[in-house]
Amino acid sequence: MEFAQQLVNGLTLGSLYALIAVGYTVVYGIIQLINFAHGEIFMIGAFGALSTWLVFFNGNTSVWVLPIMIIGAIASSVIVAVLMERVAYRPLRSAPRLAPLITAIGISVFLQELVRLGYNNPLLFLSTWNPFDFPSAKQKVPFPQIDVVTGAAFNVGGVVIQRSTIFTIGALIICAAGLFYFVSRTRTGRAMQAVSQDPDTARLMGINVDRIIIVAFVIGATLAAVAGVAQGLQITNINFKMGFLAGLKAFTAAVLGGIGNVWGAVLGGLTLGLVESMAVQFIPGTFGGSPWKDVWAFAILILVLVFRPQGLLGAKVVDRA
């Protein structure tokens, strides 16, 4: 019974990781960049959903609000991700590898602080203008609880299944199906595959590589935004720091599955979520339990990077100094 319960918990956690991990893997697959700020895109998605709700439906918890919140989340994430690519990453595309990574750290800190200071104060120190009366993001902000997807949990033979769990896993299934269709059936998706295999040849074949890179960022941001909403529904509050740890775990998941491989990211996310849940439950002694679960996640990251850098599904081995 405990095992079944942890299986459910692990799959929920894993779906969240998987949704974020796809963003790392698509971008890495195309321009070999670890987009360290991707966790922040996830965080901005959650805040975008909250803002949509506060502006248009404050107090309304009907279920039809949810799709509009998700659209709001996706819109804000996508805008930030595309701006980020355009302003910060594109000028550095031919720079030595260290430069984009440090830029990414800078963006990550910048976006966190921007949300922390600017959410209820968009003009920062210039004025205290706050048109929609947003709450301060300096501490945890409560996330709206929507009918149907939150509320009383189901109990299936002793296993507690939260409604948000179903939403999260469902979101992963829908997103994965959509991604599969996009990557393998559409022209743009195939162009993406071509660019990730050989950008120079792809360019010669008339593919607009810059556009494909933006598409990769858009896909990652979309899925991360959905994950942000799912996280908000699950934990019932959001904060400006939520992206850092989630991003790191999701990156672990992407590496675990084989970075550059979209299905690897999904598989890696689910695996990591399961391992974390099981570790909490089944590692005996004082090193078990939730205080150490992050340690186990990072230990897995290090072990995978050292012993099987190509990941579970074994994408092409990238050797770069």
Next chain:
Amino acid sequence: MTSLEKTAGEAPVSRHDRMRSRFGSRAAVLAVAGGALLVLSGLLSWSYDDRVLGDLSIRFYPAGIQIYAMVIGVVGVVLGLLLLRRPPWLDPGRGLRALGYGSVAFVVAALVSIAYQAGGLINVNEGGWVGLLGALLILGAALLCPPEHLDVHSWPRLAGWQEISIIVVLLAVLLFTTAYTLNIDDAATFGCLLVVILTVAIALLGSGFGGYVGFIGQNNRRPLLLAAFLVAFLFPFTQDGSDANMSIATQILIFAATALGLNIVVGLAGLLDLGYIAFLGTGAYVGAMLSQSAFATVGWKPPFVVVMLLGMLVASIFGLIIGTPTLRVSGDYLAIVTLGFGEIFRLAMFNLDGNNGPDLTNGPNGIPAIPDLTFFGFDFGATHTVAGIPLGRFSNYYFLLLLLIAFVILVFTRLNDSRIGRGWVAIREDERAAEAMGVNVFGLKLLAFAVGASLAGLAGTIKAHQDTSVTPDQYIFLESAFLLAAVVLGGMGTVAGVLVGATILKLLPEKARVVNDYRLLIFGLLLVIMMRFRPEGIVPSKRRQLEFHEDDEDLVELAQTEHLEAK
């Protein structure tokens, strides 16, 4: 054929160029006039209100902002006069451009502060407007100056003692400026002064003096180093017993020592480490656990010298453990592995409180009440009076940390100039080629991690005593990012760069309390902007600068000259 000769053959096409060729000779007159106006403005009253930016309302008695305006004015006059008889190794126009933009920024900032604090531009007196006119004239002069080609072979050759006295004078100016700047408490004045210092420095360095000073420094390395340490040693004596600035200075020194350790790993060996703060933490926890503190979890309390050595040893063992994966992973993956290790360190320190695993660190509460150091009866907690000047607790630690940083710099430079350092550079540039040439790649990589970690560990043991407590939340990822930023902003692989970077990153948030809440926002933005516009850092090593700007012919020539003269 240089780039200048190429363009000189063609007729000037743009309007800007035509303006330059027609009015170029008048630039000197304009610059001198602008400089003179700024000097004059210093003698006039700037503000009607005498409570703003200190007292600026009195005529013919310059203070604060007025003196700064006069300094800029004098530099403007000097550069203007140099325009008339230009030595081939100087380009005053380049300096004037920086001076022009900087002085306009400074005067505007001063006027805005006056208007903001006193309520309206009406409170600005004639001095402010004269100053603005002077600044605009300098800017105008700068825009008329044609770009010149610097001839780096024509530097004046002076006798050894003359060069050394130039160094001594420059360092004395540096000491005086630093002491003066740090004692300003008013945030607006501090901001204006910072603009002035940066403007004057960039104007003088940019116009060609920088290259010359660097050249002198190359010729007299030992005297330069000695004089620099003398200046640093004298700094506490300028503080008149106040511990406020000394506290910041000790923080900067610890931060800089750690960043120098990181510079060995990142700057020399090219191994990106995002969890480096863990080594400082290791040293601090070793120092705390073996200290006399009543909360120390280990019963053994050895003398501090032993603790220092143990701190180095434990940190370097951790370094070796973290370095082992470097055999198999490289580049971005290594960065993530080290980040993972850093987080594991923090979480472990947070968790090892007896409930989860053995009780080593008291968990989130950390180890408080660590007593001050005592060496042979010298109590670091007490105030000592030397030559009538009281030196407080932080001054004592400052002297100890100065010794530490001297040691770290010694290790860094000796390693850099040795076979090992060349091996690291070879690995950084091309690992396979280095291996093929017989460089012991794995051993040298491990050595980089071990040496860097042990230096950070050493700094950590002192930090534990200076902070009097050690908690896990001092060693978060953001601190590692700060360390990396110090290395990157300052200039990878150079000592001076890291010192500059560490000073900027630690000093600014402390002094500019107004922006304290925004410091991380600015930090993030700064990283992005630096990577975009000056990825080689503020004080770059020539080699790295060339990597980023391969097509800059002046730079190539300069690097070649220095290379030849070094032989």
